[in-house]
Amino acid sequence: MKREMRKWVALLIIPIILMATIGTTQVQAETTLGIHVDGAILIDADSGKILYEENADTPLGIASMSKMMTEYLLFEAIHEGKISWDQEYKVNDYTYAISQDRRLSNVPLRRDGTYTIRELYEALAIYSANAATIAIAETIAGTETEFLKLMDAKAKELGLVDYKFVNSTGLNNEYLQGMHPQGTGANDENVMPAKSVARLAYHLMHDYPEVLETTKINSKVFREGTTDAIKMDNWNFMLPGFVYEYEGVDGLKTGTTDFAGHCFTGTAKRGDKRLIAVVMKAVDANGVGSYKARFDATRAMFDYGFSQFSNEELLPAGYEFEDQKTLDVLKGKEKKVAIEVKDSVRAMIKSNEKDQFEPQLVLDESLLKDGQLEAPIKKGTVVGHVKIVKKEGEDYGFIDSKDLGMDVVVTTDVEKAGWFSLMMSGIGDFFAGLWNGATGFVKGLFK
Incomplete structure (x- = not known):
């Protein structure tokens, strides 16, 4: 009899448990975008309102997204008149050696060559050229070691937290052929939480919006018309005409290393909405990192932002x-x-x-x-x-x-x-104080 009772109780309880499980799954589906990343954040580029985040406060590898800080300091130096776009940089042993490493994203530089800051910047912003980035850092600060001090100071000024800069490019120091900045480790790499990356991008775009005039370029020939000409295809494959094209995308910076995985800080504008999305160490459903994985994750975040949010007047x-x-x-x-x-x-x-x-x-x-x-x-x-x-x-x-x-x-x-008015007011306050004090004293007698 007891076994029969348990059987009927089980038959009644199991459907209830299943219904509760289904309800829980639905709630979870509503609170996540289902992207596969170690960290992510989505913000309104105009107000800085955070629309979505996942593990956004954990420091992670940022790879070439580091170059956004180099860009910020470059624009600042240009605006302050410390350097100019037409200023020329003379290649040294360090930048020459790095530029010849074709495993890295680079435009090869001549050992005896000179290049304008504008040429180097376009190589940085479009092609993520690493030697060109180091050249800009050296032009601004003298050495990359000194440039790190500027990066740290600017990060503090912008309110970034939990960051570490060990070079201007975002490469792992092991690729810098023993010439990495002084005081950094031979295998160190730049790190920052997604929230700080988004904050850096937010300030870069607000303070120097002209950055988008270059980051939106699909392709450009470096040193066109010379024997050094090389085609630079933008690594941002969400730009118009590329395989993962997304309407409105015009920046901002990709990043890929073994340590950081596949990262991306993207921005897109539709109508009066502009969004900034950061994805870090993106992988597919099988846990495999790829260019597609980072752009798929960014697409999901953009779709969410553009479809679910609107710019509303609150007051x-x-x-x-x-x-x-x-x-x-x-x-x-x-x-x-x-x-x-x-x-x-x-x-x-x-x-x-x-x-x-x-x-x-x-x-x-x-x-x-x-x-x-x-x-x-x-x-x-x-x-x-x-x-x-x-x-x-x-x-x-x-x-x-x-x-x-x-x-x-x-x-x-x-x-x-x-x-006169102030005097009369003062007299009034004086007598009011006396009256209040007197009435308080009298009341105290009868307590």
């Missing part, structure tokens, strides 16, 4: 906070001043989640005295910022800040009160 310009429309004013002709959000607040969010976000006022306490602004106050004075908070569900935040940080300002001028 209009002039928005007033319901629970605090004014601030008290100290020593002013007016006792209060109105405040509002200066500009429209927009962000890339899931199309059906607009109602999930609410504004929070964050005042700059350094401007306030006992919660009051001191007159005189000029219209437009920034008194804080608005923080957009998601009420329910997961929110990844922003790549470069904790919130949108849109300014909150005062809407009118407030002049400082005259001496």
Whole structure:
């Protein structure tokens, strides 16, 4: 009888367990893109809003994505007038030897040759040429060893974390024929988390958007019309005309080494949306890394971003906070001043989640005295910022800040009160203080 009872209980419980398992699988499918990577992140290129991430805080090999830092420092040096596009670089033993290694991505350089910075930069950005990258580093800092110091300093300035630079190219140091930068190991390689890679790309594109004018080039002939001419095909096979073409792609940087695997920082624009995706050590469903695997993973992330998210206005310009429309004013002709959000607040969010976000006022306490602004106050004075908070569900935040940080300002001028008004106000405060003190004393007697 007991065996029969157990049998019937099992028959009833098994379907329930199966239903619960199916439900769990569906939930998991909704929270992952099913890509096979060691790390990944997807952000809105305009606001830096993080749309998706997987293991984005773990330091991993970045290979030639390192060259984005070299590009940043190059553009900075150009803009500051330290070097020029037409400036010439004379090949030395180091850059000559590296350029002749055809196992690496390179344009061969003549031992006695000179090359313009523009030529070297195009070889870097289009063909990921390693000797050309070292040449740029030497032009900016004198030696690659000194260039590493600039890379570290800029990384700190940009807020990158958990990074290590051992050269300007992203190669494993073993390929640098014993000439790797001083203070680095013979087998060291550059590392960084996906989140820091995305932050670097975000700043590169914001500070020097002209980088995309070169990274979007499919193919170009290096030293065209000379005996040194060599065709440079872009390693970004998602560009128009290539095998993994994706609409809107115009950058940014691939990377491949044995240690780092197949990596890619890609960017694409459609309409008013621009996305940045980073994939690190991409493999296929069988665990095999390949060019296709990294571009398939990037495609999945782009598809997700472009189809599921839209650029929404979360707050209009002039928005007033319901629970605090004014601030008290100290020593002013007016006792209060109105405040509002200066500009429209927009962000890339899931199309059906607009109602999930609410504004929070964050005042700059350094401007306030006992919660009051001191007159005189000029219209437009920034008194804080608005923080957009998601009420329910997961929110990844922003790549470069904790919130949108849109300014909150005062809407009118407030002049400082005259001496007589201030005196009378002071007298009033004095007697008010006496009265409050007296009434408090009297009340205390009867407790």
